Amino acid sequence: xxxxxxxxxxxxxxxxxxxxxxxxxxxxxxxxxxxxxxxxxxxxxxxxxxxxxxxxxxxxxxxxxxxxxxxxxxxxxxxxxxxxxxxxxxxxxxxxxxxxxxxxxxxxxxxxxxxxxxxxxxxxxxxxxxxxxxxxxxxxxxxxxxxxxxxxxxxxxxxxxxxxxxxxxxxxxxxxxxxxxxxxxxxxxxxxxxxxxxxxxxxxxxxxxxxxxxxxxxxxxxxxxxxxxxx
Numbered sequence: 557x558x559x560x561x562x563x564x565x566x567x568x569x570x571x572x573x574x575x576x577x578x579x580x581x582x583x584x585x586x587x588x589x590x591x592x593x594x595x596x597x598x599x600x601x602x603x604x605x606x607x608x609x610x611x612x613x614x615x616x617x618x619x620x621x622x623x624x625x626x627x628x629x630x631x632x633x634x635x636x637x638x639x640x641x642x643x644x645x646x647x648x649x650x651x652x653x654x655x656x657x658x659x660x661x662x663x664x665x666x667x668x669x670x671x672x673x674x675x676x677x678x679x680x681x682x683x684x685x686x687x688x689x690x691x692x693x694x695x696x697x698x699x700x701x702x703x704x705x706x707x708x709x710x711x712x713x714x715x716x717x718x719x720x721x722x723x724x725x726x727x728x729x730x731x732x733x734x735x736x737x738x739x740x741x742x743x744x745x746x747x748x749x750x751x752x753x754x755x756x757x758x759x760x761x762x763x764x765x766x767x768x769x770x771x772x773x774x775x776x777x778x779x780x781x782x783x784x785x786x787x
Contacts, residue, residue, distance in 0.1 A: 567673070594773035623744070
């Protein structure tokens with residue numbers, strides 16, 4: 557399968573995650589702790605074993621400045637999230653603002669995943685599987701969090717937006733010639749986003765972390781990365 561077809565399949569798999577959360581919510585919630593821990597470990601493995609090495613190997617115009625973009629993305633999201641979380645305790649306007657922020661962030665996040673995929677996804681079956689596993693479970697975990705906080709109605713409307721963002725990012729990446737510096741900057745921003753969401757959403761409450769599943773998720777991603785070098 558060529559690059560276009562493979563990346564399209566990955567986008568469709570991630571879109572399926574958005575649409576499968578609501579009907580499977582009750583069943584997934586029974587295993588919420590191991591699922592969140594495993595997906596957090598796999599997503600962390602993706603960042604440290606794939607995204608960061610990609611940024612290190614970059615020779616684009618941004619150069620080492622891409623690491624600053626990672627930090628900027630993390631600090632920006634942490635600051636805004638903390639500010640709006642405090643406002644939700646004070647007024648309904650703050651609660652609405654926080655809901656818009658969460659959906660808006662998820663939309664940008666989905667777009668960046670698909671937009672940078674053509675550059676950052678080695679087009680082999682095993683690496684495509686590793687990518688889908690890490691970010692597919694990560695997507696399920698974040699969508700479950702949206703349902704828990706804002707309800708099924710909000711998620712049913714937002715999942716359409718998130719799917720459009722995924723497909724738009726994929727389409728734009730193939731219809732336009734992407735400057736390398738832009739790809740590196742987008743990848744760096746996405747890395748900051750993932751680091752933030754892993755530790756603020758999936759691994760936020762230490763009482764709910766299952767260390768075995770977290771370590772197992774990281775190990776599974778590591779093994780898929782190793783296998784991808786030979787297959």
